[in-house]
């Protein structure tokens with residue numbers, strides 16, 4: 001079968017996509033649809049080799065966005081209906097207790113993903129609409145769901161159980177699930193390949209630091225803990241999400257500031273984290289503010305680093321021995337300052353960074369610790385699209 005895979009990541013108001021060859025990892029086209037369902041600012045940027053097409057205009061829903069994207073593919077000489085796509089791979093955010101493997105999408109699977117929307121109300125409904133659209137536009141092409149929660153399915157009960165009323169937790173599926181799993185798995189496997197060892201022999205800590213951010217500890221290729229929880233709000237400080245928060249703050253805010261449930265949700269998902277503290281969620285803008293002497297921006301940075309180090313400490317203890325620490329995603333791959341500050345002063349634990357290696361920009365995976373350090377520190381570019389394409393291709397080609 002063809003290893004050409006269309007990968008879709010349908011967010012609540014956006015669609016990211018790539019058409020790529022799963023085996024060679026060659027990308028034929030990619031793009032981003034923004035502000036789906038919003039009255040202003042709808043935009044699509046589509047790139048195929050040297051060609052770049054842009055569309056500005058209302059995009060009423062995901063189906064309309066995808067129809068436009070399919071047209072843009074045709075305009076760049078790639079007719080998705082006839083080009084011979086082997087599979088469509090969908091990033092699906094929440095697999096709950098139901099899915100922990102890449103899964104061929106049937107009517108029943110689609111219904112189950114929809115049912116899991118209670119656990120991910122901002123994400124799973126968008127994934128369902130994305131799947132329905134491609135099923136209609138590419139009839140007969142196998143569709144595969146790759147779940148963001150899947151890699152963390154292996155966490156032991158002690159790590160994934162919240163200390164609340166057990167019956168209530170069971171009735172409502174309340175436990176830690178973890179997210180960004182495709183990225184954590186991909187970069188940990190890439191690191192193992194780079195180090196020339198099987199994942200089974202490695203204890204690894206991964207920091208996925210993008211607009212969303214999460215950490216994980218992985219023993220022998222198996223995830224044993226992660227910072228995100230039942231929702232993607234827990235854990236590290238993020239662009240617009242707070243990460244760990246005293247649970248008492250939510251009811252207090254509802255009473256004291258008279259916020260209702262949706263206002264609290266909005267505050268925690270869109271108005272907290274770096275944005276809440278400094279006014280900006282983009283890390284580059286935060287650094288500019290800090291360089292300009294903005295004390296709130298500096299505080300936001302310090303809180304961000306403090307939280308990272310707290311998770312690092314926890315995972316060092318959980319693992320006992322650590323072979324490698326991995327930084328990935330937008331901030332992790334591009335901010336030498338974050339990497340240096342996150343690991344500062346830990347030489348006694350065998351953790352060190354070579355300043356020149358850390359500052360040197362280079363594509364691909366690279367070591368930033370000195371050669372003699374007991375713990376290898378790596379920058380590993382993540383590639384969730386490739387990981388999803390490969391998972392989809394593997395599943396479809398072995399049916």
Ligand code: AMP
Pocket residue numbers: 209210211212239281282283284285329330331334335
């Ligand atoms: P992601 O969600 O992985 O796309 O990461 C987005 C985040 O990475 C944003 O906060 C960006 O500001 C940040 N980022 C991207 N490039 C850089 C850079 N060169 N230096 C610092 N942060 C960056």
